[in-house]
Amino acid sequence: MHGQAAELSTIANAYRYIAERFPGSRIASSTLYAGPPPNFVTRVEFSSGEGEQALYFDLTDWAAAWRREVPN
Numbered sequence: 001m002h003g004q005a006a007e008l009s010t011i012a013n014a015y016r017y018i019a020e021r022f023p024g025s026r027i028a029s030s031t032l033y034a035g036p037p038p039n040f041v042t043r044v045e046f047s048s049g050e051g052e053q054a055l056y057f058d059l060t061d062w063a064a065a066w067r068r069e070v071p072n
Contacts, residue, residue, distance in 0.1 A: 024049060027044060028046055039060050
């Protein structure tokens with residue numbers, strides 16, 4: 001999932017994406033990975049009727065926008 005168009009937080013968008021495509025799923029965990037700058041990816045683990053699964057969401061665009069709004 002590239003970029004974030006909705007007003008919800010990034011992780012909420014990932015959870016919503018999973019809920020819409022895997023009805024009845026349950027989120028187990030999520031982890032943020034920072035790759036070589038400026039790459040950011042989150043891995044969301046969940047269970048559904050298809051068993052244990054994980055999806056990765058590209059957050060690079062969101063992280064870049066956040067850095068512009070909240071400089072260190």
